[in-house]
Amino acid sequence: QVQLQESGPGLVKPSDTVSLTCAVSGYSIRSSNWWGWIRQPPGKGLEWIGYIYYSGNTYYNPSLKSRASMSVDTSTNQFSLRLSSVTAVDTAVYYCARGGYYTLLGAFDMWGQGTMVTVSS
């Protein structure tokens, strides 16, 4: 079955860049889907970070002011997120998810379990 699994450093220092990877199994990342990142600060709501198509086409949340960057590796069936100049407000659970393209546009029908990223010195 389709599974998504996030991995990341857990703890990063302020002003650093955090890199997260999402490994997709049971489904080709080259299929017609957006591959997205969503985060959730402790006790707060969901925030869409952005998504990427396997061709490399990307869209990001304007509020992140170019700090976010995504990439895809079709050879390993993985996609990644880099978030630069992190501060305490970037502390959150980060989820990767499969999004619709021709159908389910804007919806995410498969999610990873999430990985906690804490920004602290």
Add this chain to the structure above:
Amino acid sequence: QSALTQPASVSGSPGQSITISCTGTSSDVGGYNYVSWYQQHPGKAPQLIIYDVSYRPSGVSNRFSGSKSGNTASLTISGLQVEDEADYYCSSYTRITTVVFGTGTKVTVL
């Protein structure tokens, strides 16, 4: 982009029906039939329960239904059950090809 507006909390007794609203603008909710709803239990990842305003993914109970009027979408849970107690989020595709989530609603079963 501003988050879609949802009530902070909604409650109901078992067997009752409740409705959660999700208000956006003509650039998101009102402009497209691409509103989705998610259910999230504590410590778990969100689960898609409604997409394209009113469609249910396979396996989702037909007690969940969605609708839209103008810039406001709604999720109705009928025959409320204890296991429906969770946080619910709406989301919408937007005019600039992004996605925006709602502020979230905590559903309590009395």
